[in-house]
Amino acid sequence: MNTRTILKALVDKEIISDQQSSVISSYETTRPFSIHWELRSILYLGILFLTSGIGIIIYENIDTIGHQVIIATIACLTIACFAYTFKHSLPYSHDEVKNPNKLSDYVLLLGCTTFLALEGYLQFQYTLFGTRYGVAIIIPTIVFLFSAYRFDHRGALSMGITGLASWLGLTIAPLSILSENDFTEERLVISAVILGIALVALGWLSCEKQIKAHFSFTYLFMGGNLAPAAALVGLFTHPFKIVYFCIGIGLSVFFVLRSRQAHSLLFLLMGVVYGYVIITYSIFESIGSDAAFALGSLYFMLSSAGVIVFLLKYKVFLGIKK
Amino acid sequence: MKKAYNLHWIENLYISQVSSRWRAKNLLTPEQEAQIKVEFPEEFYRPGIFVKIGLFIFATIACSFFVGFISIFFLEAGGDDAFSFLSMIACVCYLISLEYLIKNRKLFHSGVDNALLYAAITAAFVPMFILFEDADVLVYCIFSLILFTLATLRYADLLTTIGCFGALFTLLASLMLKFPLSKALLPFAIMILAAGIYFSIRNNRSLYYADCIKVLKALSLVTFYLGGNYFIVREGNALLNELNLPVSPQIAFAPVFYFFTTAIPAFYVIAGLKRHDRVLFIIGLLTFAFSIYTYRSFFSQLTIAQELLVAGIVMIAAAVSVIKYLHTPKHRVSDEQEGQRKLANLEAIWVAQNLGQAPQENGLEFGGGNFGGGGAGEVY
Known part of the structure; x- marks a missing residue:
């Protein structure tokens, strides 16, 4: 089966005219070969290699090359990147901004990573922020989040969210180094749950209020993995299991329902997997290990068959029309 | 070999995919596209990739615990024979449910059928390994080649296609390594076999095996290259001759x-x-x-x-x-973005994870679990 046979079948069924068929067939024979994604992948890998190389070279030669030279070079690169992005950017809008400039997305990405390198170098060499590591992390986070909204860049947004998470991780982690007990670990778990839920709420809000609605996925995905995963850890290892259970199940249900509105099957998958793990763990935990051992294979066989039936018919269950 | 999936639907599916591409280029009107969908119907169950992943995971769980469940009835028998018998039963059960689901639930590479096929093949391997213990590697290669080829011909599965390819080249290598002369010629033999596979499938236009052919093409191209690659040949030569030198020697x-x-x-x-x-x-x-x-x-x-x-x-x-x-297309090569990026959102997250975060060491790790949000860059 090729273009010619398809066109013949369509003409035979009188769906298209002979004339239209010859237009399509000439389009197919003269169609150019697009190497768009290959070029973008090379560009992206180039940025990755370049910034990795810069990072390692700085560390290796920190004593030999002049600091001013390094700082000046990276700063120039960063400024150039941001200047380019600003120059070619479109005005801010609540909707998705489609920038016709082919490179500005990648230039911004390069600028963000070199900015990180610059800031890291300043902190390493001159301890610019002293021991206030939180400040050192929150500054790039703010820059990224600003760039994400100003230039409509999802990559910068997820870098910003990652920064936010590590900011929480770091300002809390020193306490755990001080005391190293379960209590402080639990604080980490709690803050992960809270941050995750906050991100999910942000994602939900940005969709509801139509403020950069296409960012909602990034928020939901990152928060939606952080919170249930932390809730799982809480459920496994900490007291107040019922709280973690409710949070985890609540999020799973939210995602399954959410997948209907967002038409995103990834959320359906996340909801089902997290929900399944939480429910399975809770059942086995409550019936005790002897019963669990006896019923284990039957339970897993039947329950996963049940999940398969649900997934095969999710459209019916969730009321999605095709 | 009789094909498992409805060939007619596969053709219709292809026609409607091509026509929606034409529709996107305004070569067809929306009415025409709708008419094509009616005239060339297909009823496959084809969920999105994430539902497929979910179906695959849970089907794998179900298959593994199915063995555990039926093994309860064989508890007292024990021994190798009982275990072989058990896996044969499991294999037959998997195949029956696979055929049933394809026929009645209209599955088409939807996760469940993939999982069932792999489970059936794994179960078929078990008696083989038990009965032919300590056999020559050739025996295993031939057995897996036959099994994978049959599965590929019937189900056109990608993983079994890869299995065929791997078994064939393992067979070639283990034959060639038996004699010193053929050992030296191994790279050339690999290149000839790879080129032979490539040219024999290059003009195959079968829709049913379209993806398998793509995979085979890619594999044979890669193998052809690796067979002639200086690094692989030099290191492979040192490895096969068991030269434990710090630097592998120059090759002929x-x-x-x-x-x-x-x-x-x-x-x-x-x-x-x-x-x-x-x-x-x-x-x-x-x-x-x-x-x-x-x-x-x-x-x-x-x-x-x-x-x-x-x-x-x-x-x-x-x-x-x-x-x-390529701002304007040249030599019939363009930089035009074709189609929508289906996974643009995930790409962005992946990019950010790779480009790293924060100058200090960080990351939220509990008990080995790395959270989605805390991935520290490997760079700094």
Whole structure:
């Protein structure tokens, strides 16, 4: 089966005219070969290699090359990147901004990573922020989040969210180094749950209020993995299991329902997997290990068959029309 | 061999995919597209990739615990024979449910059928390994080649296709390694076999096996290149002759392999662009990268960091200049974005994870679990 046979079948069924068929067939024979994604992948890998190389070279030669030279070079690169992005950017809008400039997305990405390198170098060499590591992390986070909204860049947004998470991780982690007990670990778990839920709420809000609605996925995905995963850890290892259970199940249900509105099957998958793990763990935990051992294979066989039936018919269950 | 999936639907599916591509280019009106969907119906159950993943995971769980469940009835028997018998039963059960689901639930590579097929094959392997214990590797190769080929012919599955390819080349290698003369000629034999596979499937237009053919093409191109790659041949030679030297010795016919290492990727890339063959083009780029790696493994004077820096600058410069050059399509090659990016959201997250975060060491880790949000860059 090729273009010619398809066109013949369509003409035979009188769906298209002979004339239209010859237009399509000439389009197919003269169609150019697009190497768009290959070029973008090379560009992206180039940025990755370049910034990795810069990072390692700085560390290796920190004593030999002049600091001013390094700082000046990276700063120039960063400024150039941001200047380019600003120059070619479109005005801010609540909707998705489609920038016709082919490179500005990648230039911004390069600028963000070199900015990180610059800031890291300043902190390493001159301890610019002293021991206030939180400040050192929150500054790039703010820059990224600003760039994400100003230039409509999802990559910068997820870098910003990652920064936010590590900011929480770091300002809390020193306490755990001080005391190293379960209590402080639990604080980490709690803050992960809270941050995750906050991100999910942000994602939900940005969709509801139509403020950069296409960012909602990034928020939901990152928060939606952080919170249930932390809730799982809480459920496994900490007291107040019922709280973690409710949070985890609540999020799973939210995602399954959410997948209907967002038409995103990834959320359906996340909801089902997290929900399944939480429910399975809770059942086995409550019936005790002897019963669990006896019923284990039957339970897993039947329950996963049940999940398969649900997934095969999710459209019916969730009321999605095709 | 009789094909498992409805061939007619596969053709109709292809027609409607092609026509929606034409529709996107305004070559067809929406009414015409709708009419095509009516005239060429297909009823496959084809969920999105994430539901497929979910179905695959849970089908795998169900299959594994199914064995555990039926083994309860064989508890007292014990022994190898009972275990072989058990896995034969499991295999038959999997195959029956696979056929039933394809027929009645209209599955089409939807996760469940993949999982059931793999489970059936795994179950079929068990008696083989128990009955032919300590057999020559040839026996296993021939057995798996037959099994994978039958499965591929019937179900057109990608993983079994890869299995066929792997079994065939393992067979070749284990035969050639038996004699000293053929051992020396192994690279050439591999290249000839790979080229033979490529040319025998190149003009196969079967829709049913379209994806299998793509995979086989990619595999044979890669294998052909690796068979002639200087790095692989030199290191492989040292490994096979059990030379425990710090640096593997120079090989015979080295200039031939230098030539292959340089020429094959260039040929792939040019042929891919000329013939509009994406598989050829992408494999060309990847093998080119591996050739660079080969070169630096033996001749480079730079440190890794400097290499990364240079490679990054060269790649950025090359990509940017080609993008600028292709601002208007040239030589029937364009930089036009075709179709929607289906996974744009995930791409963005992946990009950010790779480009790293925060100058200090960080990351939220509990008990080995790495959270989605805390991925620290490997760079700084």
